[in-house]
Amino acid sequence: MTATKTFVMKHPVVTCFVLAFVISWSGVLLVLGPSAFTGGTAPTDVHLPFIYLAMLAGPTVAGLLLTGVLSGKTGVHDLLARLFTWRVAARWYAVALLAAPLLMLAVLLPLSLTSRGFLPAIFASDGKASLLLMGITAGVMAGVFEELGWTGFAVPRLRLRHGVVATGIIVGLLWGAWHFPLFSGGDLSGVVPRAVFLPVQLFSFLPAYRVLMVWVYDRTESLLVAILMHTSLTAGTLILQPLDVAGMRALTYDLALAASLWLFIAALGWGQRPATLSTPASAAGGLNGP
Numbered sequence: 001m002t003a004t005k006t007f008v009m010k011h012p013v014v015t016c017f018v019l020a021f022v023i024s025w026s027g028v029l030l031v032l033g034p035s036a037f038t039g040g041t042a043p044t045d046v047h048l049p050f051i052y053l054a055m056l057a058g059p060t061v062a063g064l065l066l067t068g069v070l071s072g073k074t075g076v077h078d079l080l081a082r083l084f085t086w087r088v089a090a091r092w093y094a095v096a097l098l099a100a101p102l103l104m105l106a107v108l109l110p111l112s113l114t115s116r117g118f119l120p121a122i123f124a125s126d127g128k129a130s131l132l133l134m135g136i137t138a139g140v141m142a143g144v145f146e147e148l149g150w151t152g153f154a155v156p157r158l159r160l161r162h163g164v165v166a167t168g169i170i171v172g173l174l175w176g177a178w179h180f181p182l183f184s185g186g187d188l189s190g191v192v193p194r195a196v197f198l199p200v201q202l203f204s205f206l207p208a209y210r211v212l213m214v215w216v217y218d219r220t221e222s223l224l225v226a227i228l229m230h231t232s233l234t235a236g237t238l239i240l241q242p243l244d245v246a247g248m249r250a251l252t253y254d255l256a257l258a259a260s261l262w263l264f265i266a267a268l269g270w271g272q273r274p275a276t277l278s279t280p281a282s283a284a285g286g287l288n289g290p
Helices: 003-010 012-032 048-083 090-112 128-147 150-159 164-178 194-203 206-220 223-240 247-269 274-278
Strands: none
Touching (some): 003 012, 003 048, 012 164, 048 128, 048 150, 048 164, 048 223, 090 206, 090 223, 090 247, 128 150, 128 223, 150 164, 150 206, 150 223, 164 194, 164 206, 164 274, 194 206, 206 223, 206 247
């Protein structure tokens, strides 16, 4: 057994994220060059499709490749079984599809009373149909291709050693960092320094939402539901995020959304035993194979 394969078998989740980052960021680097990470040049409409394809290739290839290498046909069969697990209670579909957009509206509508700059895009846009179509299409693509890696491979393995909250925070922080090339330009208005703007953009609400995703996956073991949750977040962001969100408005919205998500998670877990959110799956009988 080679040293590389030994490392992969001992550290499958680390390998998954390293491989996803390398594939995604290398693709973006090929499209934009070094400016992709310095924010020196904003991508044009011609660049964007190639950037998104490069980003989505990372978690997809990493998840599928490592599943095949480490678990063979059995692992691929298990992944597909989870992908087509749709017989779950209706409440989980409601959480998956509605949590993100409803929380976004709960944040944006009160804020819009203080400034029309917070008005959700779908209310302010003249091209509502095209905005909906773009949001749903991008959401489905992000949900399917990213979750094959994140929930398809990484989350079940992390749950064998960590609780729901710890797993969600670990994946959420790495998930946020993975998005770096998409936000490397910083605040479009130039008002907020990059050192402040980027951490808020990448690490405010994404870890909280990932904790919610892990919590739902823990109870459904459905990769399909996880995909729907990711789809809802991405589509909701593109459809509802204000058209002119930048500067302090962007920071206010992101931080308020993060706070709302943590409050929602706390409310969901209020009636549960603390151990439910902190116990590794292996200690509770296991969810999926290693």
